Every structure is written in structure tokens, then in C-alpha cells.
Amino acid sequence: MAxxxxxxxxxxxxxxxTDDTVAHNAGAPGSEGFALPSWLxxxxxRVLSGLATAFVISVLVFAATQALPSDPAxxxxxxxxxxxxxRVLQQQLGLDQPIxxxxxRWAARAMTGEFGVSLDSNVPAGQIVADRFGNSAAxxxxxxxxxxxxxxxxxxxxxxxxxxxxxSWTMNAVILFKALPGFxxxxxxxxxxxTTVFPILPAVSLIDPAISPFLQPLYLVLPALTLxxxxxxxxxxxxxxxxxxxxxxxxxxxxxxxxIPERRVVWGHAVPNALVPVIQGIALTSRMLxxxxxxxxxxxxxPGIGNxxxxxxxxxxxxxxxxxxxxxxxxxxxINLLADVxxxxxxxxxxxxxxxxxxxxxxxxxxxxxxxx
Amino acid sequence: MSxxxxxxxxxxxxxxxxxxxxxxxxxxDISFSVFPGEILGVVGESGSGKTSIATAxxxxxxxxxxxxxxxxxxxxxxxxxxxxxxxxxxxxxxxxHVAQDPALALNPMRRxxxxxxxxxxxxxxxxxxxxxxxxxxxxxxxxxxxxxxxxLRRFPHQLSGGQQQRVLLALAVLLRPQLIVLDEPTTALDxxxxxxxxxxxxxxxxxxxxxxxxxxHDLAVVRELVDRVxxxxxxxxxxxxxxxxxxxxPAHPYTRGLLDAVPDISGRHAVRPIGGHAPALQDRPExxxxxxxxxxxxxxxxxxxxxxxxxxxxxxxxxxxVRGKREDVPATFRAPAFAEQRALAVLGGVSASYxxxxxxxxxxxxxxxxxxxxLVGESGSGKTTFSRALVGAVEDVEGTFEYDGRLVxxxxxxxxxxxxxIQYIFQNPFRALNPRxxxxxxxxxxxxxxxxxxxxxxxxxxxAVLERVALAPELxxxxxxxxxxxxxxxxxxxxxLICKPELLxxxxxxxxxxxxxxxxxxxxxxxxQREFGLTILFVTHDLGVVRAVADCVAVLxxxxxxxHGPVDRLLDQPEHSYTRALVADSPRLRETVA
Numbered sequence: 001m002a003x004x005x006x007x008x009x010x011x012x013x014x015x016x017x018t019d020d021t022v023a024h025n026a027g028a029p030g031s032e033g034f035a036l037p038s039w040l041x042x043x044x045x046r047v048l049s050g051l052a053t054a055f056v057i058s059v060l061v062f063a064a065t066q067a068l069p070s071d072p073a074x075x076x077x078x079x080x081x082x083x084x085x086x087r088v089l090q091q092q093l094g095l096d097q098p099i100x101x102x103x104x105r106w107a108a109r110a111m112t113g114e115f116g117v118s119l120d121s122n123v124p125a126g127q128i129v130a131d132r133f134g135n136s137a138a139x140x141x142x143x144x145x146x147x148x149x150x151x152x153x154x155x156x157x158x159x160x161x162x163x164x165x166x167x168s169w170t171m172n173a174v175i176l177f178k179a180l181p182g183f184x185x186x187x188x189x190x191x192x193x194x195t196t197v198f199p200i201l202p203a204v205s206l207i208d209p210a211i212s213p214f215l216q217p218l219y220l221v222l223p224a225l226t227l228x229x230x231x232x233x234x235x236x237x238x239x240x241x242x243x244x245x246x247x248x249x250x251x252x253x254x255x256x257x258x259x260i261p262e263r264r265v266v267w268g269h270a271v272p273n274a275l276v277p278v279i280q281g282i283a284l285t286s287r288m289l290x291x292x293x294x295x296x297x298x299x300x301x302x303p304g305i306g307n308x309x310x311x312x313x314x315x316x317x318x319x320x321x322x323x324x325x326x327x328x329x330x331x332x333x334x335i336n337l338l339a340d341v342x343x344x345x346x347x348x349x350x351x352x353x354x355x356x357x358x359x360x361x362x363x364x365x366x367x368x369x370x371x372x373x
Numbered sequence: 374m375s376x377x378x379x380x381x382x383x384x385x386x387x388x389x390x391x392x393x394x395x396x397x398x399x400x401x402d403i404s405f406s407v408f409p410g411e412i413l414g415v416v417g418e419s420g421s422g423k424t425s426i427a428t429a430x431x432x433x434x435x436x437x438x439x440x441x442x443x444x445x446x447x448x449x450x451x452x453x454x455x456x457x458x459x460x461x462x463x464x465x466x467x468x469x470h471v472a473q474d475p476a477l478a479l480n481p482m483r484r485x486x487x488x489x490x491x492x493x494x495x496x497x498x499x500x501x502x503x504x505x506x507x508x509x510x511x512x513x514x515x516x517x518x519x520x521x522x523x524x525l526r527r528f529p530h531q532l533s534g535g536q537q538q539r540v541l542l543a544l545a546v547l548l549r550p551q552l553i554v555l556d557e558p559t560t561a562l563d564x565x566x567x568x569x570x571x572x573x574x575x576x577x578x579x580x581x582x583x584x585x586x587x588x589x590h591d592l593a594v595v596r597e598l599v600d601r602v603x604x605x606x607x608x609x610x611x612x613x614x615x616x617x618x619x620x621x622x623p624a625h626p627y628t629r630g631l632l633d634a635v636p637d638i639s640g641r642h643a644v645r646p647i648g649g650h651a652p653a654l655q656d657r658p659e660x661x662x663x664x665x666x667x668x669x670x671x672x673x674x675x676x677x678x679x680x681x682x683x684x685x686x687x688x689x690x691x692x693x694x695v696r697g698k699r700e701d702v703p704a705t706f707r708a709p710a711f712a713e714q715r716a717l718a719v720l721g722g723v724s725a726s727y728x729x730x731x732x733x734x735x736x737x738x739x740x741x742x743x744x745x746x747x748l749v750g751e752s753g754s755g756k757t758t759f760s761r762a763l764v765g766a767v768e769d770v771e772g773t774f775e776y777d778g779r780l781v782x783x784x785x786x787x788x789x790x791x792x793x794x795i796q797y798i799f800q801n802p803f804r805a806l807n808p809r810x811x812x813x814x815x816x817x818x819x820x821x822x823x824x825x826x827x828x829x830x831x832x833x834x835x836x837a838v839l840e841r842v843a844l845a846p847e848l849x850x851x852x853x854x855x856x857x858x859x860x861x862x863x864x865x866x867x868x869x870l871i872c873k874p875e876l877l878x879x880x881x882x883x884x885x886x887x888x889x890x891x892x893x894x895x896x897x898x899x900x901x902q903r904e905f906g907l908t909i910l911f912v913t914h915d916l917g918v919v920r921a922v923a924d925c926v927a928v929l930x931x932x933x934x935x936x937h938g939p940v941d942r943l944l945d946q947p948e949h950s951y952t953r954a955l956v957a958d959s960p961r962l963r964e965t966v967a
Contacts, residue, residue: 251479
């Protein structure tokens with residue numbers, strides 16, 4: 001998968017170094033275990049650009065909520081309020097100030113974790129989101145912990161048995177699941193497990209906010225199952241196609257011709273090279289779960305961040321909307337950062353380079369490879 | 374076929390066939406043997422099945438292909454009759470394989486030390502850590518690599534191309550096998566590196582008594598390295614014999630044609646192409662596969678000729694084998710009248726860089742009008758950057774460019790007429806043509822862009838230019854994918870010619886082509902140059918091609934021109950030490966006449 005990534009500059013080994021001189025001066029980063037890794041400056045730059053992205057997102061979130069024509073003061077006071085009382089509230093909320101000043105204040109408060117009070121429940125918005133986010137994160141963790149190994153092992157197994165009967169059947173099933181929208185799947189599972197057929201699981205996730213959701217596993221089963229069924233097929237296809245590509249690489253053929261046993265060829269030579277697309281695929285899945293959990297949370301009334309956002313939008317609860325969208329966006333930035341760092345760490349060529357670079361269009365290519373999300 | 378096995382042969386192949394599923398044979402009826410310490414060259418053009426034979430010697434076939442029948446006795450055991458586990462044991466320890474492109478054949482995720490360790494762990498599990506280290510040090514010394522722990526901890530991308538190939542060689546000799554199979558192991562390397570790797574290989578085989586099968590399309594390399602040669606055409610052996618016999622008096626018309634087609638550094642011989650191109654796998658003819666391209670064919674060629682004894686220890690598959698020595702046809706020598714030459718383009722102080730990386734340093738070069746100047750250099754010497762700068766395709770470039778007495782900017786901003794007068798032909802004809810346009814559309818687009826002509830006139834131009842590059846006019850409605858590599862490169866040349874250029878820049882235009890096709894393209898260029906007085910800048914790394922095509926040569930090293938002069942003077946009496954090394958390291962097809 002080295003084709004996706006490239007160093008920014010052409011190979012450092014210049015032609016002036018002949019066959020033998022290279023031995024003594026070409027980079028020896030591997031030998032000094034305790035030295036600072038050469039990609040550290042890159043990481044710094046990457047973190048800075050992540051922060052810049054978060055800033056831009058905050059501007060957008062603020063603009064899209066606070067600065068839109070709909071007036072929060074009117075929303076709070078309702079349609080019967082007098083113009084005077086609206087004006088007073090506008091002053092109290094600072095809505096009569098220039099927009100830049102408003103953003104400055106909001107951003108300054110947001111930095112300290114203070115996002116204002118929910119217009120609906122008068123609870124600090126940050127508090128609501130923290131609870132709900134915990135629930136969503138728990139769901140996401142369960143889904144990833146189960147879906148990734150299943151998809152990984154399944155994808156490797158199918159790639160080895162490429163074009164066999166099991167492979168073609170599984171791929172057909174995978175396409176079937178990909179064609180089903182998440183909510184149809186969710187409703188189907190409810191009909192199957194919560195109503196007349198097998199009435200064994202709760203249709204609604206009535207999670208007690210006082211206890212960790214992990215201690216109430218029964219409520220997690222159906223939402224998690226739905227998400228696993230949406231996410232795992234995508235990852236499975238991704239792993240399968242990445243593995244097929246590496247299994248056809250010259251170095252795998254060369255390893256086989258050295259008499260390396262097949263098991264070792266697969267796990268020692270092919271799988272490590274298939275990791276990069278899989279890492280990016282997991283990141284893609286996590287991003288999808290962050291936002292795409294919404295529908296599933298609504299169907300199961302799961303008290304997660306998606307459901308909270310849905311409710312907040314219905315009530316025009318601006319502070320809560322702001323903090324949720326901001327959290328989600330920063331989460332996406334963070335996941336991307338994590339994925340890129342992991343990619344650099346598992347790819348020796350990038351790890352030993354001082355300017356590793358992800359080529360543009362990689363993610364689009366990934367989606368294409370797995371047949372769309 | 375002799376049925377009595379050669380008792381002491383390390384490799385004996387009998388009636389080997391590899392087929393595509395149940396379909397056509399990729400290779401068929403392959404029989405040969407290799408003795409200890411002997412290097413056998415297997416020669417063929419692309420599609421002749423040489424890689425299939427190479428992997429079949431280890432009992433492997435690429436996906437989709439099947440080893441249909443035959444036997445491959447390595448060290449007395451038939452590797453095709455063994456079960457999977459026994460075959461794995463033999464691979465690497467009795468017979469080993471060295472792949473074509475070292476950059477692709479080494480796992481980018483693994484340190485080279487771990488690859489070496491792995492082979493020892495798998496094949497010699499009883500060996501302790503110290504034993505393994507000793508074996509690795511020994512193999513590294515054999516192939517001329519340092520065995521320091523720092524070196525072994527490197528990843529493949531931290532090595533040069535030559536070192537990567539040496540690592541592959543070390544992996545191959547680590548278990549002291551009886552036989553090494555090498556599949557074009559030096560095609561990706563520079564000549565100097567190639568010469569060193571070949572010397573290493575030769576010493577290894579002589580000293581250790583290892584037999585080797587060296588698969589290659591490069592006849593010059595084969596002649597320098599091997600003891601015996603097997604020539605393949607369309608999946609069958611057409612001729613085999615000792616190296617000297619085969620190169621001096623080849624009996625099969627194809628072998629003769631191939632030798633005539635190879636441009637050689639050692640002297641100016643006419644390069645003669647073989648007409649037509651090798652048949653694709655599915656339309657190989659029933660009888661002699663070479664008959665459609667053969668000048669000696671007769672009615673009897675409709676039956677496939679068997680491989681027969683022809684003289685002492687020689688085998689030929691031909692109904693009309695040729696006897697006697699092969700004579701070189703001297704080239705029609707064209708004394709370049711340098712006294713009266715006029716420069717079409719004069720470049721002064723050209724420097725170019727990509728970011729912080731400067732690739733050209735103050736290059737001065739003038740291109741004499743009506744002559745072909747070759748620009749020679751190893752990969753990374755800046756020759757492509759220089760030629761791209763001529764067409765204004767390099768952004769960060771400084772220097773002066775005087776074209777036809779007029780000073781023009783080097784970096785872009787050229788008027789349409791100047792762009793028309795300088796045309797560029799790319800290295801890879803498989804990627805230089807728009808796959809969604811027909812040949813006719815490709816050529817028309819260029820013509821209509823530069824000339825204010827009507828559509829009907831453009832069609833006439835297309836027909837005329839196709840004739841000039843010796844392509845049938847029926848090719849106009851075809852798509853590039855329907856054409857062979859040589860035909861595609863002709864279309865690319867036609868696309869340049871239809872613009873009626875004065876200066877043609879050819880960037881390694883023959884390096885992606887087979888020898889017999891390359892000869893035809895060289896022929897075409899020479900002819901175009903004679904008839905239309907074209908000025909050509911021919912970029913290449915192959916000094917043999919230079920000898921065949923160029924009038925003057927400029928040698929580029931690390932972005933500087935180190936030597937410049939007429940081709941005969943420069944190749945026969947090189948002055949600069951770098952040029953001398955290049956000339957000395959280039960493999961030769963003929964003995965140099967001092």
C-alpha cells in the first residue's frame with residue numbers, strides 16, 4: 001500500500017552516492033532507539049493544523065447557529081413576548097453586540113468548558129453533552145471492538161479464499177447489508193428480537209443515567225448489533241481488497257519462492273502491508289459512527305449524543321446544538337489525526353522520513369475500493 | 374530428446390508446459406539442463422513466457438496459470454511431483470529465486486535483517502542465534518554487503534537499488550542452494566551497478582559450483598554472463614546452444630533477427646528490425662510461431678518444427694536453419710559535417726531545481742540543426758528535467774535558450790508557433806496516449822490545434838502522417854488499447870510529426886519496447902531525420918542505442934555535462950573518467966575491435 005503515501009521530496013539517496021558509499025551515509029534512524037523520531041516535527045505541524053481546523057469549525061458552528069436570522073431571544077420568550085422584553089433579553093444575551101465580539105465572548109467561554117445553559121432544561125449544556133457523549137462513546141467502543149476484529153479476520157480469510165464459493169456468498173451478503181439503510185435494519189431487528197418472534201431484548205434503551213452503560217448490557221445489544229451490521233461489511237470489504245492487493249505483490253511472491261510457509265507469508269508479509277488502508281478505514285468508520293449513530297439512537301431512543309442533538313434541534317436549544325456539533329467536529333479532527341499518526345507509525349518509509357505526507361484523494365480512493373460507505 | 378538423464382546436472386527440465394487455466398499454453402515442450410557452476414541464459418522478448426519458466430522451476434505458477442505437465446528435476450528430485458510441504462522445503466534451500474525489480478521484491482515493512490533471519494528460522498530451525506548470525510555474515514560477504522547490525526536494521530527504502538538487489542542475492546544464497554533462478558535481476562539498475570552485481574553473481578557461481586538460470590531480454594548482458602543460451606519465441610524454445618556458437622553463428626532466423634536488431638555500443642552496425650510483432654497468447658499460429666515474420670518461410674512452416682539436433686550440442690526448431698557465421702551489416706556511415714553545422718537551439722547556463730533539490734547545474738548545450746544529439750546519463754542525472762525544460766515544462770528553471778536565432782523564455786509563456794516547432798515524445802507509449810480517443814482523433818486534435826485547416830484536410834494529414842510512421846491507415850479508427858507497444862510509440866511519434874516540428878525531443882522512447890521493435894523505431898527516427906532534416910534530442914541511458922541513433926553525444930552526470938562530442942570519438946576514446954566507466958561497464962554484444 002506504499003503507493004498511497006509518498007515522501008514530499010524525491011528519494012534522499014541521490015545518484016552521487018554510488019552503490020557502496022550509500023552504506024555509510026544513508027539515513028540510519030533505526031539504530032538510535034532513544035533519539036527523537038524524525039517525524040516529530042511533522043506531528044507538531046499536524047497537531048497545529050488540527051487546531052486550526054477546530055478553530056474554523058468553531059466559526060462555522062457559531063455562524064450557523066448564533067448568527068443566523070432566527071433570534072434566540074424570540075425563541076426563548078415565545079411568540080407572545082413584547083418587543084421591549086425581547087430587546088432586554090437580547091441585551092442580556094449580548095445579541096446586540098457586533099458579531100465578532102459575540103464570537104469572541106462565546107469562544108472565550110467555550111475554551112473554559114462553559115458553553116452556556118440549555119434553553120430547555122437550564123442545565124449547563126456542557127453537562128448534558130458530557131453524559132450523553134459518554135453513552136455514545138460506550139456504544140461506539142463496543143461496536144469498534146467487535147466489528148474491527150470480525151471484519152479483519154473475515155477479510156483476511158476471504159482474501160485467501162478469493163473467488164471461492166464462501167467468498168462469493170459472503171460478498172453477496174455484504175452487498176445486501178450495505179444496501180439496507182440503517183434504520184430499516186434497526187426496525188427489522190426490533191421486529192425480530194423485541195416483538196412476537198423472539199421477545200428477548202428491549203426495543204427501547206432505557207439506560208439509567210446514574211450507572212455506566214456497560215453495566216446495563218441488555219440495552220446495548222440491539223443498537224450495537226445494528227451498527228455492527230452496518231459497519232462491519234464495509235470494513236470487511238476494505239480488508240479483503242487491501243489483502244488481495246498485497247497478496248499479489250512481488251514481495252509476497254518472493255517470500256513464497258523462498259519457501260516461507262503460507263501462514264507466515266500471510267501474517268508476516270501480507271497483513272502488515274494491508275494495515276494502512278485498514279487504519280484509514282477504521283477512522284472512516286469511527287467518523288461515520290460519530291454522526292451516523294444518530295438514526296440508530298433515535299430508533300432505539302438511546303440516550304446518546306445523536307439523540308440529544310436531534311432533541312436540541314427540535315427545541316432550537318442553541319447552546320446545546322453548538323456544543324454537540326463542536327464536539328462532533330473536534331472528534332472527527334481528532335480521529336483523523338490519530339489515524340494519520342498510526343499510519344505513519346506502521347509505515348517504515350514514512351516513519352523514517354522527516355516529511356511524511358498523505359497524498360490527496362486517499363480517502364476518496366478508500367471509499368471507492370470498499371464500494372462506497 | 375535424450376531420455377538418459379545427465380547424472381550430474383543440477384537442473385533438468387523435461388517437456389514442461391504451463392497453461393492459462395485449461396486454455397492456451399503459455400510455454401510448451403520446454404526441456405533443458407544446467408550443470409554445477411554453469412550459467413544458462415534464457416532469452417526472449419516480452420510475452421515469450423520466460424517468467425513463467427522461471428517460477429515453474431520452483432514449482433510455482435502465477436495466479437490463473439497452471440503447470441500442466443513435465444518434470445523439473447532439481448538435484449535429482451522432481452519438484453513438480455513433490456507435495457506442498459516438501460516443495461516449500463526445497464524452495465530457498467535447494468533452488469532459490471531472485472526477482473526482477475528489487476524495489477518491489479523486498480517487503481517495505483520488514484528490516485532486511487529480519488528477512489534473512491526468517492529464511493534461516495524456517496529452513497534451519499536447529500540453528501542457534503550465533504549460527505544464524507554467522508550464516509548471515511557469510512552471505513552478506515558473498516554478495517558484497519556489510520553485515521553490521523546497523524545495516525541489517527535498515528528498511529529496503531533506505532538502500533540503493535544495487536544494495537537492494539544484493540540483499541535479494543544474499544537471500545538467495547543464504548542456504549547455499551544448488552541452483553539460483555534469476556528473473557531479469559538487473560533491468561532496474563544502472564549500468565555501473567549492473568556490472569558489479571553481474572560480476573558478483575559470476576564469482577558466486579564459479580566458486581560455489583552453483584548452477585544458475587538467468588532469464589533476460591537483454592542479449593548483451595546474457596553474452597557477457599552466461600555459458601549457454603536458450604532462445605524462446607512465443608512460449609517455445611527455438612534454439613539452444615553454447616554462448617559462442619549462438620552469438621557467432623545463430624541458426625534460427627529469429628535468433629539472427631534478434632541479434633541484428635540489438636544496437637551495440639562496440640561499433641556502428643546497422644540495426645535491422647524484425648518486421649511485425651510477436652503474436653499474442655491467444656493467436657499464436659498453429660505451425661511455426663515465427664513464420665509470419667520470417668523471410669525464409671515456406672509451405673512446410675505450417676507444421677510446427679520440432680527441436681532437432683543441429684551440429685554439436687545445439688538444438689534448433691526450424692525447417693530452414695541457417696548455416697554459417699553471422700555477418701554484421703555495416704551502417705551507412707554518415708560523416709557529420711560539423712564544420713558547416715548550424716545550431717538550431719543553444720542552451721546556456723541552464724539550472725533547474727525541484728524545491729530545495731537542485732537537479733541541473735549550469736548546463737550548456739547546443740543542438741546542431743539536422744542532427745541527432747543523444748543525452749546520456751544514469752537515472753537521477755537530470756536528463757529528463759533538461760529535456761522537459763526545453764519544452765517549457767519545468768517551472769523552477771534559469772538560463773538562456775536561443776532557438777533559431779531568437780531568444781525564448783525557458784519557463785513556459787511560449788507562443789503557439791514555438792510550441793508547435795518543439796515536440797516531445799514520452800517514454801511510455803502505454804500512458805502517453807489518451808485511452809478514450811481513437812488514433813485518428815488523437816492525431817486530428819494535434820493538427821487542428823496548430824493549423825487553421827478544415828476537418829477533411831485534417832483527415833488527409835492524419836492519413837499522410839500514419840504513412841510516414843509506417844502504420845496502416847486502417848489503424849485510425851482503432852483505440853490505443855488495440856495496438857502493440859511499438860505501434861503505440863509510432864502513434865506518439867506521428868502525433869509529434871503532424872505538428873510539423875523542427876526539434877523532436879525523445880525521452881527514452883525505446884526503453885519500454887522489445888529489442889526487435891526498438892530497432893524499428895530507431896530505423897524510423899533515422900529515416901525521418903534524413904528525409905525531413907529533423908533535429909532530434911534523444912534522451913537515453915543505453916549507450917548501444919546512442920551508437921545506433923546519434924550523431925553527437927552529451928554525457929550528463931549529477932546535473933552537469935561532463936563530456937560532449939561526436940558519437941564515434943566519444944564512445945571510442947572517452948576522455949572523462951565517468952564516460953570511460955559508463956563505456957566500460959556497458960555490456961557488449963560483439964568483441965570490441967580495438
